[in-house]
Amino acid sequence: MSRPEHLAPPDIFYNEDEARKYTCNSRIIEIQTKMCERALELLLLPENESCLLLDIGCGSGLSGEVLEEHGHTWIGIDISRAMLDIAKKREVEGDVILSDMGQGLPFRAGQFDGVVSISALQWLCNLDNSKHGLRKRLDVFFSSLFACLRNGARAVFQFYPENDDQLNLLESAACKAGFSGGRMIDFPNSKKARKVFLVLMTGGVTTVPVDSLAQQSRCTVGKNMKNKNGKKDPLRGTRRDWIMKKKDRFRNKNKEVKADSKYTGRKRSRF
Amino acid sequence: MKLLTHNMLSSKSLKGVVVGYPLKIEAYDVKVTEVEFNPEFIAKVIPKIDYSVLIRAAEYLGHVGKLPGHVPENVEKNTDFLKEVHHALLEVEVVKGDLVCPESGRRFPITDGIPNMLLNEDEV
Numbered sequence A: 001m002s003r004p005e006h007l008a009p010p011d012i013f014y015n016e017d018e019a020r021k022y023t024c025n026s027r028i029i030e031i032q033t034k035m036c037e038r039a040l041e042l043l044l045l046p047e048n049e050s051c052l053l054l055d056i057g058c059g060s061g062l063s064g065e066v067l068e069e070h071g072h073t074w075i076g077i078d079i080s081r082a083m084l085d086i087a088k089k090r091e092v093e094g095d096v097i098l099s100d101m102g103q104g105l106p107f108r109a110g111q112f113d114g115v116v117s118i119s120a121l122q123w124l125c126n127l128d129n130s131k132h133g134l135r136k137r138l139d140v141f142f143s144s145l146f147a148c149l150r151n152g153a154r155a156v157f158q159f160y161p162e163n164d165d166q167l168n169l170l171e172s173a174a175c176k177a178g179f180s181g182g183r184m185i186d187f188p189n190s191k192k193a194r195k196v197f198l199v200l201m202t203g204g205v206t207t208v209p210v211d212s213l214a215q216q217s218r219c220t221v222g223k224n225m226k227n228k229n230g231k232k233d234p235l236r237g238t239r240r241d242w243i244m245k246k247k248d249r250f251r252n253k254n255k256e257v258k259a260d261s262k263y264t265g266r267k268r269s270r271f
Numbered sequence B: 001m002k003l004l005t006h007n008m009l010s011s012k013s014l015k016g017v018v019v020g021y022p023l024k025i026e027a028y029d030v031k032v033t034e035v036e037f038n039p040e041f042i043a044k045v046i047p048k049i050d051y052s053v054l055i056r057a058a059e060y061l062g063h064v065g066k067l068p069g070h071v072p073e074n075v076e077k078n079t080d081f082l083k084e085v086h087h088a089l090l091e092v093e094v095v096k097g098d099l100v101c102p103e104s105g106r107r108f109p110i111t112d113g114i115p116n117m118l119l120n121e122d123e124v
C-alpha cells in the first residue's frame, strides 16, 4: 500500500477534494475519534477539569471534536488550508491556525496544558526532507513544542511511522529538545489493530540517554502513569484489552485461542 | 481568530525576531458568536494569559465592555468579571484582518477567521 506522504506534500495532498472525502468517510471518523480518545487518556489530565489543549495537524477537526466533547478548549494548527476551511464550515469550537509544524509552533511559552496530534507526525518526514533539511525541521518543531507546554504537561502523538529508523529519529529529536518518554504501542502483534503513540513528557525524568530512550520509554512512561486513585491504568488499558492483546500474541504464534465474545475479560460471578 | 488565540500567538519563528509578541491586530471584519460559559476554565486561564494584551486587543475591536484595567482579586467568585473575560477571549472573533509582527513588520493575513502563519523558506 502506498503512503500518502510519498505522493505529495501535505498541503497539496489534502486539497479540497481530498479534505472533503476524508471528513465525510464514516470509517475514518470512527478511527480518528477512537485514536484521539486514547491519546487524551494518555495525556493524564487532571480529572474533571477543562484544559487548554493544542491539536497539531488538526485537519478538519475530527480529533478536535473529541477534545470538545470532554469539555476542553482547543486550538488547532494545520498546513492544509482546505482542511481548515472544512473545520470552519463544520463550526468546530476550536480556533484554527494555518501553520507548518516544521517551521516551529507560533506560540509564546508555557501556554498549553497538553498537546495531541492524530495521524499527522509522519508527514513531518515527507518526501521533500532533503530540501527542507529534515533534522533541522525536527529540532525546530520539538523545541518549539517543549516551549509552548506548561511545565509538567505532555504531548501525545498517534502516527504511522514508516519504519523503525523514522521512529528512532523522532524519539531522539524529542529527547534532544528536553522531553522524556517515548513510544507506546497498542496491540503490537496485531497487524490491523497496531497503533503507535509517541508519549512525550516535560519535567520528570530528564536525563534519558538518546540511544536507550527507545528501550527505556516503556518503563519511564509506565512509572509516571501510576494512577493516584488506583483506577484503570490508561497505558495498559482495561483487563479486556490486556486479554485481547495476549490472545493476539497467541494467535500470531498459531496457538489455539478461544473466540472473542462479549464476555471476554469479564469477571465471572461465583456461586 | 479568537482573542484567546491572539493572546498566545507569537512570530518568534521568523528569522531574526526575538520575542515577536504581542502581534498587532488590524481588523476589517469582526463577529461575535455565543460560546458556552465555563467559569472554571476562565478562572484557570486568567493567570496564564497576558491580561494587558487582552485589554488592548478588546479595546481596539470595540469589545472591552466592563473589563477593568487590572485583574481583580478572588476572580473565582467574581462571575461578572469572568463573564466579561469569557466574552472577550472566546466570543469575539476577527474574521478578516492582519496580524503584524512588532519587530519586523511582517504581516500575517487572517481570512475567513484563519490566521496564516506560514513562513517563506527564506524567513525560517
Ligand SMILES: C[S@@+](CC[C@H](N)C(=O)[O-])C[C@H]1O[C@@H](n2cnc3c(N)ncnc32)[C@H](O)[C@@H]1O
Binding pocket: A010, A011, A014, A032, A056, A057, A058, A059, A060, A061, A062, A063, A077, A078, A079, A080, A083, A099, A100, A101, A102, A117, A118, A119, A120, A123, A124
Ligand atoms: C490524516 S490527517 C489527520 C487530521 C486530524 N488530526 C484527524 O484526526 O482527523 C493529517 C493532517 O496533518 C496535516 N499536516 C501534515 N503535515 C503538517 C505540518 N507540517 N504541519 C501541520 N499540519 C500538517 C495535514 O494537512 C492533515 O490535515
